[in-house]
Amino acid sequence: MTPPPSAKQKILDSALTIIRAKGYEATTVEDLCQAAGVTKGAFFHHFTSKEDLAVAAAEHWSGVTGELFRLAPYHRHDDPLDRVLGYLDFRKALIRGTLPEFTCLVGTMVQETFGTHPAIREASRKSLVGNAEALVQDIDLAKKKYAPGAAWTSRSLALHTQAVIQGAFILSKACDDPGVAMDTIDHLRRYLECCFKDPNNG
Amino acid sequence: MTPPPSAKQKILDSALTIIRAKGYEATTVEDLCQAAGVTKGAFFHHFTSKEDLAVAAAEHWSGVTGELFRLAPYHRHDDPLDRVLGYLDFRKALIRGTLPEFTCLVGTMVQETFGTHPAIREASRKSLVGNAEALVQDIDLAKKKYAPGAAWTSRSLALHTQAVIQGAFILSKACDDPGVAMDTIDHLRRYLECCFKDPNNG
Numbered sequence: 001m002t003p004p005p006s007a008k009q010k011i012l013d014s015a016l017t018i019i020r021a022k023g024y025e026a027t028t029v030e031d032l033c034q035a036a037g038v039t040k041g042a043f044f045h046h047f048t049s050k051e052d053l054a055v056a057a058a059e060h061w062s063g064v065t066g067e068l069f070r071l072a073p074y075h076r077h078d079d080p081l082d083r084v085l086g087y088l089d090f091r092k093a094l095i096r097g098t099l100p101e102f103t104c105l106v107g108t109m110v111q112e113t114f115g116t117h118p119a120i121r122e123a124s125r126k127s128l129v130g131n132a133e134a135l136v137q138d139i140d141l142a143k144k145k146y147a148p149g150a151a152w153t154s155r156s157l158a159l160h161t162q163a164v165i166q167g168a169f170i171l172s173k174a175c176d177d178p179g180v181a182m183d184t185i186d187h188l189r190r191y192l193e194c195c196f197k198d199p200n201n202g
Numbered sequence: 203m204t205p206p207p208s209a210k211q212k213i214l215d216s217a218l219t220i221i222r223a224k225g226y227e228a229t230t231v232e233d234l235c236q237a238a239g240v241t242k243g244a245f246f247h248h249f250t251s252k253e254d255l256a257v258a259a260a261e262h263w264s265g266v267t268g269e270l271f272r273l274a275p276y277h278r279h280d281d282p283l284d285r286v287l288g289y290l291d292f293r294k295a296l297i298r299g300t301l302p303e304f305t306c307l308v309g310t311m312v313q314e315t316f317g318t319h320p321a322i323r324e325a326s327r328k329s330l331v332g333n334a335e336a337l338v339q340d341i342d343l344a345k346k347k348y349a350p351g352a353a354w355t356s357r358s359l360a361l362h363t364q365a366v367i368q369g370a371f372i373l374s375k376a377c378d379d380p381g382v383a384m385d386t387i388d389h390l391r392r393y394l395e396c397c398f399k400d401p402n403n404g
Binding site: 021022023024025026099100106107108110111112113114116121124125128129152156157159160162163164165166167168170171174175176180181183184186187190191194195 | 223224226228301302308309310312313314316318323327330358361364365366367368369370373376377378382383385386389392397
């Protein structure tokens with residue numbers, strides 16, 4: 001049997017939900033305590049401040065999403081390009097439910113805190129870049145196989161992939177339409193096919 | 203001689219600077235009054251609330267950036283594809299100075315307010331989609347000329363372009379590095395070249 005979640009765990013899980021729904025600054029310690037069903041005393045036992053919680057939430061987010069991607073079925077493909085394109089198909093399949101359910105905690109937090117909370121920015125950078133870096137090995141193998149002479153680097157293409165997905169979330173939020181994010185991932189998939197299949201890149 | 207800016211104009215200009223630096227929620231009416239050199243009375247003479255100011259700031263942003271793009275040199279190219287690629291080169295050239303100077307007011311605001319301030323979301327949508335729509339005519343002309351049978355629509359490609367640029371700003375904020383945004387625009391340019399020049403799309 002799984003043990004019941006600790007107070008700390010419940011606060012971190014609530015942070016993922018609430019901050020994605022209304023942003024970092026608008027989220028109060030009271031909101032988090034109420035959603036987690038804990039006292040303010042419990043909150044400050046585990047976190048020195050809301051900023052401290054946000055940094056821990058970014059690490060929690062990296063853990064949760066890292067596990068999700070690590071266990072995803074696209075890794076089973078033999079061909080590295082199929083794994084890279086499978087990653088995009090998986091990202092597209094994750095776009096379901098409400099906007100706060102499928103958009104990104106750290107992309108949301110860094111947008112408003114980059115200049116005012118260096119610790120949150122750094123935690124967000126680690127999470128965003130870490131997610132992108134998990135793709136680099138497969139992009140590198142696909143590049144060696146299909147586009148050995150291409151001008152772009154595998155790391156740069158991985159970061160671009162992350163940027164496009166973050167931008168897709170912004171457009172979806174503005175239009176209140178998950179379809180806009182899906183369309184953008186379709187364009188990104190077409191770009192990756194072009195990167196690896198255009199003979200001029202080979 | 204240009205007349206001196208009105209109190210309203212000064213508040214709107216301050217909003218562009220301050221909200222891009224620290225987000226909508228963290229920006230206070232006091233911050234805006236202090237930066238604009240106006241009293242709270244003057245603020246509430248022109249705006250009923252901070253939300254009302256944010257909606258007006260989004261419209262002001264559309265006006266300022268709309269004028270910038272309308273007067274940009276890329277429109278002089280005879281070929282529609284050169285104009286589309288010239289737009290991207292212009293966007294890349296705008297990435298200079300500090301992060302709040304080159305990132306996007308409405309992309310920043312909508313990220314945190316999409317679920318809590320419907321009026322700000324709608325104003326942000328108008329600005330983001332309006333900027334993208336200004337590209338549709340040239341994309342359409344380029345499509346007719348170079349890729350008449352392509353599966354994507356001109357509007358979808360224009361929205362994708364906007365999404366990628368917004369995502370580029372998020373990665374730049376996270377990494378505190380304008381170069382990441384520039385790299386992502388280079389990838390986007392390569393994608394557009396692929397869209398219009400790949401014989402499989404023709």
